[in-house]
Amino acid sequence: MAQKKPADLKGPQAGSAGRNTLSFVFLPATAPGEGLGHLARALSLASQATSRGRVFVDPDALRSRPELSSILRSLPARKRYDSLEAFPPDSVPVLDMRRTPSDLAAELAERFPLCGIDEGGPERTRFAFLIDTLPGRGNRDAANLQALPCEPPSARRPARPTGTASFSRVLISFGGEDRAGLGRTLVEALLQARLFSPRRMTVVEGPLSRPGDWPEKVRIVRGCRSLGELVGEYDLLFTHFGIGAYEAVLAGVSVVLVNPSGYHRALARREGFPEIGVSVPRLGRLRRLLSRPGSLEAAADAIRERTAARPALESVLAGLSGRGRHLCPVCGSPPGPALARFPAKTYFRCPACAVIWLSFWGAPRVYHDAYFFEEYRAQYGRTYLEDFLAIKQSGRERLRLIFRFLRPRPGGGIRPGKPRLLDAGAAYGPFLAAAAEHGCEAEGIELNSAAARYVRTVLKIPCRTGDFATARVTPEIRGAGGEPRVRFTPNSYDIITMWYILEHFDDPAGVLSKVNRLLKPGGVFALATPSAAGVSFLKNKRRFCAASPDDHATVWTPRGARSVLARFGFSVRAVRSTGHHPERFWKRLRGGIPAAVVGFFSRLLCLGDTFELYAVKT
Numbered sequence: 001m002a003q004k005k006p007a008d009l010k011g012p013q014a015g016s017a018g019r020n021t022l023s024f025v026f027l028p029a030t031a032p033g034e035g036l037g038h039l040a041r042a043l044s045l046a047s048q049a050t051s052r053g054r055v056f057v058d059p060d061a062l063r064s065r066p067e068l069s070s071i072l073r074s075l076p077a078r079k080r081y082d083s084l085e086a087f088p089p090d091s092v093p094v095l096d097m098r099r100t101p102s103d104l105a106a107e108l109a110e111r112f113p114l115c116g117i118d119e120g121g122p123e124r125t126r127f128a129f130l131i132d133t134l135p136g137r138g139n140r141d142a143a144n145l146q147a148l149p150c151e152p153p154s155a156r157r158p159a160r161p162t163g164t165a166s167f168s169r170v171l172i173s174f175g176g177e178d179r180a181g182l183g184r185t186l187v188e189a190l191l192q193a194r195l196f197s198p199r200r201m202t203v204v205e206g207p208l209s210r211p212g213d214w215p216e217k218v219r220i221v222r223g224c225r226s227l228g229e230l231v232g233e234y235d236l237l238f239t240h241f242g243i244g245a246y247e248a249v250l251a252g253v254s255v256v257l258v259n260p261s262g263y264h265r266a267l268a269r270r271e272g273f274p275e276i277g278v279s280v281p282r283l284g285r286l287r288r289l290l291s292r293p294g295s296l297e298a299a300a301d302a303i304r305e306r307t308a309a310r311p312a313l314e315s316v317l318a319g320l321s322g323r324g325r326h327l328c329p330v331c332g333s334p335p336g337p338a339l340a341r342f343p344a345k346t347y348f349r350c351p352a353c354a355v356i357w358l359s360f361w362g363a364p365r366v367y368h369d370a371y372f373f374e375e376y377r378a379q380y381g382r383t384y385l386e387d388f389l390a391i392k393q394s395g396r397e398r399l400r401l402i403f404r405f406l407r408p409r410p411g412g413g414i415r416p417g418k419p420r421l422l423d424a425g426a427a428y429g430p431f432l433a434a435a436a437e438h439g440c441e442a443e444g445i446e447l448n449s450a451a452a453r454y455v456r457t458v459l460k461i462p463c464r465t466g467d468f469a470t471a472r473v474t475p476e477i478r479g480a481g482g483e484p485r486v487r488f489t490p491n492s493y494d495i496i497t498m499w500y501i502l503e504h505f506d507d508p509a510g511v512l513s514k515v516n517r518l519l520k521p522g523g524v525f526a527l528a529t530p531s532a533a534g535v536s537f538l539k540n541k542r543r544f545c546a547a548s549p550d551d552h553a554t555v556w557t558p559r560g561a562r563s564v565l566a567r568f569g570f571s572v573r574a575v576r577s578t579g580h581h582p583e584r585f586w587k588r589l590r591g592g593i594p595a596a597v598v599g600f601f602s603r604l605l606c607l608g609d610t611f612e613l614y615a616v617k618t
Contacts, residue, residue, distance in 0.1 A: 022092045022322050023052045024115075025081060029097040030061040030068060036176025036208060037242055038096045039068065041117075041149070041313075043075050044226070045094070048314050056081040056093075067208055087112070092322060095119060095127075109334060113326035113359060117313070125337035128326050128346055128359040131316055133243075135270040144341045144361075149243045150228060151312045152250045167254070167293065170196050171234040173227055173244055176206035180260045184212065186238055186281050191215055193283050195290065204230070236296070241268040241275075249273075249303050254296035256289060272306065274299050323506070324360035324553060328353065330509050330564055335359075340545040347545045347555075354560035355508075356532050358553050369450050372428065388430050395434035398612065402495055402524050403438070405573045405616055419494035422518070424468040425501035429455035436461060440495065445471065468514070469505050491520050498527040500610075503552040512568040519617040525570055526614045528578070533557040534609035535584050535602065558611050570615035577603060579610035 026046050028038035039057070046053035055075055059082065062069050072080065081087060084107065092115055093108050099121035106123075108114055113128035124130065125141045133149035174183040183203055190196050198217035205222050214220055224230055228247040231237055237248040237255050241264040248255045257275040259265040268275050274296055276286045289296060311319075327334055328350035335348035339356060346359045372384035380387060406419060418441045423432050426444030428451045435442040436459075444463040446452040455463035464471075471488060496515050505511045515525050530548070531537065532555045537544040548555065556564075562572045582598035602608065 022320060023054070023088060023090050024094050024317065025054045025056055025087055025091050026094045027056050027097060030057055030065065032065065033177075033179055034098070035179075036071070036206060038098075039071060040176065040226075041243065042096060043071075045314060045317065046075060046079050054079055054081050056084070056087075059083075071207065084108070094317070097121075109326065113322060113324075115320075126335055127338075129320070129361055130341065131313060133313060134267055141338060142341060144346060145316055145343050146310050147313045147316045148246060148250070148307055148310045149313055150247050150250065151314055153228070153232065167196075167236040167290070168200060169234045170201050170236045170238065171204065171231060171253075172201060172238045173204035173224075174206075174240055174258075174260075175242065175244070177208040178206055178210075180279060181210070182240065182258050182260060182279070183209070184214075185279075186258055187215060187218060189281050189283060193287075195283070195286065202234070240264055241271075241273060245273055246303075246307075249300045252300070254293070254300055256286065256296070272299055272303050320361045322361055324358050325506070326359060328355060329357050329507060329554065330355045331567075340542045342546060345550060347548075353564055354557060355564065356555040358548075358550075360550065360553070369448065372448070372451065384428055388428065391430035392434045395431035396438070398431070398497075398499075398526060399434060399438045399440075401574060401576075401614055402497075402526050405614055406494060406524050407522060420492065421495040421497065422493050423497045423499075425498060425504070426455055426463055427451050429459045429461060429463065431497065431499060432461045432463070433459055435495075468501075469507060469511050488518060490517050493518050493523060494520055495524050495526070497525075500528050500530075502527050503529050503554050503556070506553045508554055509568075512565070512570075516569045516617060521617055523617045524614060525565075525617065526612070528610060528612045529556050529561075531555075531557060531577070531579070531609055531611045533559070533606065533611075534577075534579065535581065535607045536609045538607070539584065556611075558606065558613065561611075561613055565613070565615050569618055571618050572613060572615045574612075574614040575606075576612040576614075577606035577608035578612055579608040581609060584609070 024045070026042035028042035030039055042055050046055045055072070057068065057072055057080075062072070087093070089111070091112050093112050094115045094117060095105070095108075096117040098118065100116070100119060100123055102121070102123055105114065105121070105126070109123075109126060114126070115129045115131070116124065116127040117131050118134050119127060119130060130141070130143035131145050131147050132143035133147050172183055172186060174180075174186075183205075187201065187203060190201070191198065198215055202219040202221060203214060204224050204227065205220055207223070221230065227244040228251070231244070231248045231253050232251040234253055237244070237253055239245055239248070239255065239257060240259045241257055245255050245257060245268075255273060257265075257268050257273050258281050259268060259275060259278050262278055265275060265278050274289055276282045276289070324345075328348075331350060331353045333350050333352040336351040339347040339349050341347075344361050346361075347356055348359060349356045376382075376384045376387075384391075418439055421435050421440040421442045423429075423435070423442065423444040426432055426446040427448070429444060432442045432444050432455060442461055444452070444455055444461065445466055445468050446455065446463055447465070447467055449465045452463045452465040455461050496519055502508060502511065519525060530552070532544075537555075558575045558577070562575065565572055580599050580602040582595040582602060585598055585602070
């Protein structure tokens with residue numbers, strides 16, 4: 001059985017508070033006609049999600065809409081950026097712009113991972129993390145998470161008695177701008193139809209709404225910062241589809257929508273909001289709704305039930321802890337479209353070198369002893385130490401292939417005698433034991449301290465506790481507490497091995513460069529890793545990515561690995577397709593064919609779910 005490093009059984013979920021380490025920069029839509037909802041949400045998130053949150057509004061937008069400046073000034077100056085160049089290196093731009101301009105997305109993506117809220121533009125597929133608060137729009141690139149656009153209230157109003165008279169207080173709000181004048185149109189229609197008296201109606205006039213006279217005795221509210229703070233005092237809200245509608249439903253208030261466009265109407269219908277038309281209210285439909293107020297409450301209850309599992313947007317952002325790369329970790333190229341998205345991770349494939357990498361938004365894995373025992377037993381039916389001899393035997397087979405390519409070189413490099421071998425990610429040392437028996441001067445490096453101690457004390461083989469990726473290349477490295485030394489000297493090793501380790505490194509380019517520095521000319525680099533050219537990946541890419549452990553930063557193909565290693569000064573001498581599983585083939589394809597025959601063709605066509613690669617430093 002192949003030696004494997006620890007792997008998360010379940011990835012961390014976004015939405016758990018208290019872990020945020022990101023510097024968010026919120027970029028809201030501010031163009032004419034966009035209203036104030038996006039800007040208001042950005043101001044709220046910058047204040048609540050994290051003390052490191054900031055807001056950026058394009059100076060051109062402020063010049064064309066000077067009224068925005070007074071609203072933006074409600075946020076302290078230290079919470080605002082005036083230029084894209086001012087964003088610090090650890091920033092995560094959160095774009096809430098409906099359709100982010102391609103040039104802006106491209107400029108930011110060169111420096112930062114992008115997070116999008118309800119992103120609907122052509123660059124959506126390249127965002128590192130997507131949060132949708134709007135109902136499904138049939139977009140092929142589904143979001144990482146579906147979230148509520150607002151925090152649910154701490155308490156909800158109790159159900160009201162049935163009957164039209166139960167709507168004694170009516171709130172009317174159509175956003176901060178109401179360019180279509182829906183509020184005024186609706187108030188006039190309600191009064192003309194005598195559906196509500198002026199005293200029962202309250203209108204929220206947005207800061208960007210056109211000033212004008214309202215009918216006598218209709219109450220007008222100005223300067224309202226948040227509809228959520230007000231709506232709970234009312235029985236019924238008239239509005240358009242947006243955050244305010246959700247705030248009302250979550251507060252236990254019935255909602256009726258008049259939408260400014262067919263697009264808003266389509267979204268409202270998908271979510272189940274009662275609506276009475278586009279631009280012009282359909283009073284006949286409204287009368288039917290008011291005659292059955294129980295139906296309005298039932299609609300609100302259904303929306304609450306349907307959205308109950310969604311975390312609030314603020315909680316999602318507070319729970320993110322970004323890790324991984326927004327550019328290819330091997331060649332630095334920008335990503336192509338996302339390969340797969342999940343609540344805590346996104347996979348991209350590099351269009352230049354074909355490496356698949358994980359843009360990860362959860363907490364890093366801490367490697368505990370339980371992996372080699374309880375978790376390993378759950379996956380393989382026995383503990384790692386119980387599997388020791390089987391892993392050691394596979395190591396003997398690998399060593400025979402390694403020694404086939406290990407040749408003495410006149411004038412330096414590999415010399416006859418006892419080859420020096422370093423096993424990175426040695427675990428409990430079965431491969432090191434096989435290497436020592438094979439005549440190697442073997443030593444290892446292992447993250448898990450208990451495993452490294454076992455190698456030193458039981459197997460009597462030098463093994464340092466540490467991370468190969470971060471260990472320095474110096475004349476020698478001494479471990480603490482009398483630990484046997486592992487010298488990381490340039491050109492000092494004849495063999496370096498990584499059995500299911502390469503995929504764990506966040507910086508594989510740095511690791512491959514280090515391997516080249518440590519190997520002697522002619523030295524052998526051998527590795528094993530999961531394959532994105534195997535039957536499991538080809539059969540269902542999304543299922544493969546979902547099952548891929550969250551501590552696997554990259555996924556490779558034999559062809560891509562061969563090309564990448566050539567860039568780092570290696571000549572690939574052999575590739576072995578391993579991990580063949582006939583039962584994983586398509587049922588129609590394998591039909592009644594015996595598993596042995598399917599396995600034969602799996603090996604012939606190199607469709608194993610893992611592969612081994614053997615290369616020589618040139």
